[in-house]
Amino acid sequence: MTDQQTPAGALHSIPALLARNVALFGDRPAYREKEFGIWQSWTWAEAAEEIRALALGMLVLGLRQGDYVAVIGRNRPAHYWSMIAAQMCGAIPVPLYQDAVAEEMAYVLEHCGARFVICGDQEQVDKVLEVEESVKGIQRILYNDKRGMRKYDHSRMNSIADTQDQGRAAEPRLGLELDARIAALDESSICVMLYTSGTTGKPKGVVLSNRNIIETAKNTCDFDRLTMREEIVAYLPMAWVGDFIFSMGQALWAGFTVNCPESAHTMATDTREIGPTYFFAPPRVFEGQLTSVMIRMEDAGRVKKWLFDRFMKIARRVGPALLDGETVGFTDRLAYGLGKLLVYGPLKNTLGYSRIRVGYTAGEAIGPEIFDFYRSLGINLKQLYGQTEASVFITQQPDGQVRSDTVGVPSPEVEVKIAENGEVFYRSPGTFVEYYKNPDSTASTKDPDGWVATGDAGFFEESTGHLRIIDRAKDVGKMADGSMFAPKYVENKLKFFPNILEAVVLGNNRDYCTVMINIDLNAVGNWAERNNIAYASYQELAAHPQIYAAIRTHVEEVNASVAEDEMLSNCQIHRFLVLHKELDPDDGEMTRTRKVRRAVISEKFADLVGALYDGSDSIYTETEVTYEDGRKGKIKATLRIEDVQVFGGAVQQKVAAQ
Amino acid sequence: MNTQTDIAIADRQLGGTLMELRNITLRFGGVEAIKNISFDIREGEIRAIIGPNGAGKSSMLNVISGFYVPQEGEVWFRGERRGPVKPYEVARLGIARTFQNIALFDGMSVLDNIMTGRLHRMKAGFLSQALWWGPAEREEIENRAQVERIIDFLEIQNIRKTPVGRLPYGLKKRVELARALAAEPQLLLLDEPMAGMNVEEKEDMSRFVLDVNDEFGTTIALIEHDMGVVMDLSDRVVVMDYGRKIGDGSPDEVRNNQEVIDAYLGVAHD
Numbered sequence: 001m002t003d004q005q006t007p008a009g010a011l012h013s014i015p016a017l018l019a020r021n022v023a024l025f026g027d028r029p030a031y032r033e034k035e036f037g038i039w040q041s042w043t044w045a046e047a048a049e050e051i052r053a054l055a056l057g058m059l060v061l062g063l064r065q066g067d068y069v070a071v072i073g074r075n076r077p078a079h080y081w082s083m084i085a086a087q088m089c090g091a092i093p094v095p096l097y098q099d100a101v102a103e104e105m106a107y108v109l110e111h112c113g114a115r116f117v118i119c120g121d122q123e124q125v126d127k128v129l130e131v132e133e134s135v136k137g138i139q140r141i142l143y144n145d146k147r148g149m150r151k152y153d154h155s156r157m158n159s160i161a162d163t164q165d166q167g168r169a170a171e172p173r174l175g176l177e178l179d180a181r182i183a184a185l186d187e188s189s190i191c192v193m194l195y196t197s198g199t200t201g202k203p204k205g206v207v208l209s210n211r212n213i214i215e216t217a218k219n220t221c222d223f224d225r226l227t228m229r230e231e232i233v234a235y236l237p238m239a240w241v242g243d244f245i246f247s248m249g250q251a252l253w254a255g256f257t258v259n260c261p262e263s264a265h266t267m268a269t270d271t272r273e274i275g276p277t278y279f280f281a282p283p284r285v286f287e288g289q290l291t292s293v294m295i296r297m298e299d300a301g302r303v304k305k306w307l308f309d310r311f312m313k314i315a316r317r318v319g320p321a322l323l324d325g326e327t328v329g330f331t332d333r334l335a336y337g338l339g340k341l342l343v344y345g346p347l348k349n350t351l352g353y354s355r356i357r358v359g360y361t362a363g364e365a366i367g368p369e370i371f372d373f374y375r376s377l378g379i380n381l382k383q384l385y386g387q388t389e390a391s392v393f394i395t396q397q398p399d400g401q402v403r404s405d406t407v408g409v410p411s412p413e414v415e416v417k418i419a420e421n422g423e424v425f426y427r428s429p430g431t432f433v434e435y436y437k438n439p440d441s442t443a444s445t446k447d448p449d450g451w452v453a454t455g456d457a458g459f460f461e462e463s464t465g466h467l468r469i470i471d472r473a474k475d476v477g478k479m480a481d482g483s484m485f486a487p488k489y490v491e492n493k494l495k496f497f498p499n500i501l502e503a504v505v506l507g508n509n510r511d512y513c514t515v516m517i518n519i520d521l522n523a524v525g526n527w528a529e530r531n532n533i534a535y536a537s538y539q540e541l542a543a544h545p546q547i548y549a550a551i552r553t554h555v556e557e558v559n560a561s562v563a564e565d566e567m568l569s570n571c572q573i574h575r576f577l578v579l580h581k582e583l584d585p586d587d588g589e590m591t592r593t594r595k596v597r598r599a600v601i602s603e604k605f606a607d608l609v610g611a612l613y614d615g616s617d618s619i620y621t622e623t624e625v626t627y628e629d630g631r632k633g634k635i636k637a638t639l640r641i642e643d644v645q646v647f648g649g650a651v652q653q654k655v656a657a658q
Numbered sequence: 659m660n661t662q663t664d665i666a667i668a669d670r671q672l673g674g675t676l677m678e679l680r681n682i683t684l685r686f687g688g689v690e691a692i693k694n695i696s697f698d699i700r701e702g703e704i705r706a707i708i709g710p711n712g713a714g715k716s717s718m719l720n721v722i723s724g725f726y727v728p729q730e731g732e733v734w735f736r737g738e739r740r741g742p743v744k745p746y747e748v749a750r751l752g753i754a755r756t757f758q759n760i761a762l763f764d765g766m767s768v769l770d771n772i773m774t775g776r777l778h779r780m781k782a783g784f785l786s787q788a789l790w791w792g793p794a795e796r797e798e799i800e801n802r803a804q805v806e807r808i809i810d811f812l813e814i815q816n817i818r819k820t821p822v823g824r825l826p827y828g829l830k831k832r833v834e835l836a837r838a839l840a841a842e843p844q845l846l847l848l849d850e851p852m853a854g855m856n857v858e859e860k861e862d863m864s865r866f867v868l869d870v871n872d873e874f875g876t877t878i879a880l881i882e883h884d885m886g887v888v889m890d891l892s893d894r895v896v897v898m899d900y901g902r903k904i905g906d907g908s909p910d911e912v913r914n915n916q917e918v919i920d921a922y923l924g925v926a927h928d
Binding site: 262 | 806858
């Protein structure tokens, strides 16, 4: 491959990779963004010019080596460029979640002591100005979108475009200084600092070096044979390590094209237009898409529905085998080929997945039906396991060895070991340097030999060498009778039902398990529509008796499947309720990456938890909610609690206990 | 939101008079909808017309737009007295409006609906448009570019190709605003832009109205029922009641006007 001939020794920073890409294939597209209805594109050479101008502009504004530069905005080329420009100046980019409320942002800006803040638009600028009342030290705000910004005080504020103009003019004066700063970057300089969303406590700043990012990018690009011809759609939060690895690390290493959607709402159309070849999405995206495909097929004409059902049956049977390169009979091959022409091809095209060569999902367990659905269509969807502290990759599934219940084999150059309590540890070139200003946490997470505790419990399957993750190590608890309590394991099984969006299983130190359930408004709403069930609000729909009945069957099905696993059969659900509101990061009930915060929930809904265990069959509750603009309100509701059937050993034990 | 509005109003330089209405009286048969009203609209301002139901606000807006010709009084626009005008002449004069009960083409896409707002700017002949040749092509590209800027501005990229009939009410309102903006008007008339919206939609719309005024320098005259919105947005407010003008001034002045308070709280009329 032409893109990997340069000696690796010279390539120890992102700016160095950029220079190599310009030298080797400067006229290939590097970034695209849809704006004004058209895909605007920049070649590597053009992008490099923009980035250099911005870096020079930052020098003009007084950016120093070692400064922290916060970047807040949606995925846009200019935001990626500002991260590279900051690196060129010897500063450290710190991308933040753009939907964070001002208060969350204040903590991070204060903690990293950002002197420069790059904002996507007026909304973000307003937040930073609000934060500034308590956080000192922000000296410059740069913004990308000029809209609505004309009336602001510009003594400490510049648009990115104006900064670039200043930078271009300053080339003769500061060009050498910038070159010197770029040359000073080496393997151990800090590439980026990313704040973990923090399922517990305050977010921690994970410091990743150039070596971490570039070695990881190199190894994983080799693993999946990613080349400069890949197309990716950058739509995941820039503050998330995954986006940094895919859209910065791997994109710069392999030299492929990063495509930015027009807005968050046009994501589906934009993906279809681009046709990515390398794609990542969290399970919930795949779940949501499958749900909407199924809903549309329910509403489709009889012929279409028949075709879909018939060919999906064939696809489920032979699709995954074909993808894994196993031998498949001639008639099946023929039937699959016909299906591809009539169903799979058009469907993949609608989803924008026609050209996917490598697809990944991670972050949560994915339902086997969902996973198999995509694989049976011929989409090479795989799983990986990782975390911010590892520069994403710990394990991943090689082509041809893909299953829904494992997370694959250790990634290249990653060592994995399982501690006695079942906790997974790893050591790799991608292992983070430290938590910023937090030596205690660094020491408790990473031992002197470089082994990092993941906090997840899991085991290696002996036959295949694949890792399986059971639950968060700290969430795995004990029930009152001493048997193992693994809430996530049960929750995941529940969440595989399209009607259930979220589930929170309780039972640590208790006699039996209970669950609070969030319905999926999309799926349940559509079902209600088709069954002539009228409802005025989420709350009313959630409390509907027929919904309760449907959820009860789901819970009982899960119980039956949990009962099969001897170790975990006591995790069967005895009582459940359907929550009156959707769990929401704005209310602190979930992290920004949409993982439930158990502690917050059990505190906030203490009255509900009490009712689940005191035998009452309904409970009146008032819940505080936060609106998008930060104002607070209250939701009042009376929730019903229902008992469900449990199976096997667990029942007998309960009877015995009584 | 509030502080920003304050800044915006404080900074705004009110220009010269854009439109002046002198002693307007409008009758429908024996009913006097507007009784001898005079006020002006200055360049670059947001001018609100408020009043209880049936006060004659919409009639007033129709007089401004030239749809109704008052029996008495004069309408002066850009320093010239305006006689009776045809609808397409109104558009050419630089006046565009949105309607209380949305008037879009349901079967057409959002994009096409907005494009209709630029109809009066297209000059290519029938034949070259049919063949999409030469000037027609250039013209369409130019107009499409302008429309795309408005789509971007109002953040409706995701519904660009959606038929308007399928959109929820709040978005239809936004599309209507987009179509009015596509005409690049000097004076934009908004008939109850926030009616029937929830708080969040109202906040969005308020921001768009302010941004339009700020970015394009468009003069805006609006009718609105939501007092909070009116007081936040407007530079000056005209208050009408039973076809008469009972107040005119800055939001603060109007708020403290006894006659206005009476009209809203309701006192017995003779």
